[in-house]
Amino acid sequence: MDKLRAMQVFVRIVEANSFTRAAETLGLPRAALTATIKNLEAYLGTTLLQRTTRKLALTPDGADYHAQCVQILDAVALAEQGFRAGAGKPRGTLRVDLPDAVGRHVVLPHIAAFAEAWPELALTLSFSDRLVDLTQEGIDCALRVGDLQDSSLVGRQVGSMRFVTCAAPAYLDRHGAPQSIGDLRHHQGIVHFSGRTGRPFDWDFLADGELVKTQVPGRIAVDNADANVACALQGLGITQAARYQVRGHLERGELVALLADTPPAPMPVSLLYPRGRMAAPKLRVFAEWLTERLAGEPDLCLAPASTQ
Structure with missing residues (x-):
């Protein structure tokens, strides 16, 4: 054999x-x-x-x-x-799974530049927030936000996602603005829950260097980051959203940042792949490109950035 x-x-x-x-x-x-x-x-x-x-x-x-x-x-x-002509040149098919919102708003608008740089590399992109089995589903790598759980995979941090607590002026006109984390229990929140587990995500805050987790009551619940922002824009409640998603809304006054003294805790953005795969040229060039792509986003880059 x-x-x-x-x-x-x-x-x-x-x-x-x-x-x-x-x-x-x-x-x-x-x-x-x-x-x-x-x-x-x-x-x-x-x-x-x-x-x-x-x-x-x-x-x-x-x-x-x-x-x-x-x-x-x-x-x-x-x-x-080193012994083959054209060795080390990325080719073949690269299968990537991306979080829905990050994939569509951050990666997809620039994917043409990557495709042009590596013409012999075919891309298969999937957009989901579910827990994928890279090995069983034949996926080369997955971009994920948050702490890593699966020890069978290698995680390479490529960014850091920053969040903001915010609400629309219409909501604040009706209910006023919370002055502390404790005030949130008297407000309406947009409940963002996991489509995989059905459980609502905690609201995280950094208060005097300590991580504080809480839940905010609300009548509206969604399992999608874009839907979360859309509901907040309509004045349905306060939300915590990724800053890259709402930066334009904040600058235009369509949303107002709240609780600046206790900002939400940032989350790592990591590229996950099976052990030993980073030696593959196709995965290596994508990881490098993705890190450079996120480095150009002030709300997603690895280096600390201003929350303004």
Whole structure:
């Protein structure tokens, strides 16, 4: 058995999440892939993939072996780069999952520049706020906001998202402006909840260097960042929103910043990818481009920025 070839087949099946799709991309009969995996499992003495008519899933041993295969194959590719013509040039397909609002407002308006810089690289972009399984869904990397939870992935911080507590003048004319965090319990908030868990997100504040979390009551609840801002603009309540989303509204007076002495806590913006993948040129150039892109946004750059 060609172990390296078997590893390549196994990784491709996992990335495609399908024997059939993997066979098509490799230009091999599906039966050849099935035989390769059977031989590989027999050689290793364990089951790597659980296969049903509708689903393909990694076993715990399969997940561990997949992570090691990726590292080995990336190391081989890196070792060969200096000996091949055009080596190290980004090519192929890069699959990226982006948060809906950040993807559409920050990344997508500039994606043409990236595509022009790397003409041999095809991009598949998905926009979601759900928890994606990069390995099972064949995604190369995902941009995420907040503290990282999945230790099986590598997180590379590429930015820092800053937030603002704000409301429309119409709301403040009717209800007045809160003067402290405690005053918020007497106001109406736009409740932003997780579409994945259904739980409302906490409102975070930095008070005298300490993180304070609270909830604000409200009659309107949304699971989308753009909807959150839209409701605030209509005077339906106070909200906490990403500053990059509302900077223009604040400058035009359509929203008013509140509680300046206790600003919301910033959140890290990270690029997540499976271990060993950053050696791939296509992922490396995207990570570098994305970091530069966010560096040009005062409300998303890594360096501390003014909240004004």
